Amino acid sequence: MTDTIRDPHADKTRDALAAAHLYYLQDLTMDAIASELNTSRSSVSRLLSFARSTGLVDIQIKSPLSGITHLQNEIQNRYTVTAHIVPVPDHASEVDRLERVALSAARILGSFIDSNMTMGIAWGSTMTAMSRHLVSKPIHNAQIVQLNGAANTRTTGIVYASEILRRFGDAYSAYVQYFPVPAFFDDPATKRALWQERSTRYVLGVQATMDIALFGIGSPDADVPSHVYTSGYLDDDDVRLLREENVVGDVATIFLREDGSWRDISLNARATGPDLDTLRQVARRVCVSSGTSKLLALKGALAAGLMTDIIIDESTARALLD
Structure with missing residues (x-):
């Protein structure tokens, strides 16, 4: 016995x-x-x-009379995206604003992902914050795939990116597929050659099956610095070139202008982020952003049609409609 x-x-x-x-x-x-x-x-x-x-209880607040509901409807009508607006006081610091948006986004994401789904994630400051607030939702046969490489001349980027993806994988009991390539190649020809390798093509194939793409907005002018602009990914010549080509920000290290154009931006030929035409084919594309200092980059991403859902703070929502 x-x-x-x-x-x-x-x-x-x-x-x-x-x-x-x-x-x-x-x-x-x-x-x-x-x-x-x-x-x-x-x-x-x-x-x-x-x-x-732990997600046993999911609390939702729905008020047809609230100002936030009005903002959500206005953004839906103007940009054809579903807006999830997080109330944050105007006097809040940018760090606190990011944390509040990340916390809400982590809760909302749980309602998007389910069993047998593949979710692509682009690393960055916003995803780092969001990964700390994920609510456990055990599902089966789910997969997390890294959307862009993280290595640069100072670091392999493995520890940084893998920690973000590991947290998502743990929260959803999902298999994690990493993408161990640089964020930017030195030569476009090197990228073209590596993209023919079977191991790389396998990861690209997983990306092509995504049900959800999750990303933040990178901006060189953000009050909370975007990781790609502050951590050795770009040298002085790169920064100068981005200014000359009127770049306002990036999605998954693919740079874009305020009007949503990106195809002729020089650095994109060396970037390992997903082709934005391919990204736009994903059924659900969730953008998480906070702070009006990223407004131009956010407008660029909206103009490019990169998102189906946007999770932002109230001040940024008002600024989009101003």
């Missing part, structure tokens, strides 16, 4: 579900729940917090 070992995590999940049902569906007070579950009020509070943080 063997002893049965109980899983304490399963017990906590069961108790959290019970508390959530009583609180959200039966309108019992915390004191009443504590009495029914034979525990303390503070324990009930912790169980409800656990239920929210």
